[in-house]
Amino acid sequence: MRANYGYTDGSGEWYITIDTNKCDGCRKCEEVCPEGCFAIEVDDYDDEVAMITEVQRKKIKYSCGPCKPVGEEHVEPCHEACPHGAIEHSW
């Protein structure tokens, strides 16, 4: 399942996507995200996968938003950490 969690700010509408088919629940994203956006939980189909918790969903504009890369160099910690390329951003 591709789960897209979005927010809107002055620069547009942005989404963070977790592909739970690729995710094996290794928790690396949870460990590296400085804002604690991820939680590894059992989903509705009984798979243990990464998700953005309900509490986090409401504030990703303020938590995840500032992590948006501005220069060429910056790579999002979660993208770098995920061994399966399960995390993407629409920006």
Added chain:
Amino acid sequence: MAEEERPEYWRWPESRWTNPDVDWKAGDIITAGVDVGSVSSQAAIMVDGQLFAYSNMRTGSNSPDSATNAMDWALKDTGMTLDDIHYVVGTGYGRVNVPFSNRAITEIACHARGGNFMYGPTVRTILDMGGQDCKAIRCDERGKVDEFLMNDKCAAGTGRGMEVFADLLSVPIQDVGDMSLDVEEEPEPVSSTCVVFAKTEATGLLREGWPKEKVLAAYCSAMAHRVVTLLERLGVEEDFAITGGIAKNKGVVSRLEAELGITTLEPRYDTQIAGAVGAALFAEALVKKQRKQAGG
């Protein structure tokens, strides 16, 4: 008191239904789903995969009571009690506060599964227009979610926003859709997607002398446009269906269809019960799984 004399334009009709063709006493697996949303709560009871009864009512000030009230109303006069139900799944924003539920499942998964039951297995895209937010969901032929999209947008494209507008314009909420289509020319949509700003904008338009129909048209069209962007990002694969309360509003639905160039499947059930039906179906699958495991 003067306040009590003003009609409650926002108040939408609550409903309940029992299937006369189902003899629940002969049933093998009886399950229920309870969907406690921010605006409305539903309970659906399934007997061996057939919809037996449902209720749809306003959510009260506390989630556990709303869950209990919805359940009691669905059970009313059926002779069935909560003890006869083998498994209950709670869903919706108040899903963890359903006192008698055995498990909580997200409304996204439940709307997909309920939509699959209510509209048939050809449904690929479901738009859930709920009381407080909208979600675009793509599912497979079994109603399992392949992809979903949600965002943090506030209440304009939702049931709550519609209630506020019905009240502001003194138009019964059931009439909003039809009235909004009673315009000669389609006005510009209101520009705000936030219900507070949209309200201010609408008040301004009324003061300028716009008829109510035109203001409602501008509002319904803004609501439709707001979800079109969500759907376009997901990509609409047909068949397409809408669940939730706004699915009953022709003013929003027809504008959405026009903008996307697609048709929406005709609902055969109350569109607000999709989450509860999906929850009851999950419950049924969980009972079967339990029995299989117990049987060895």
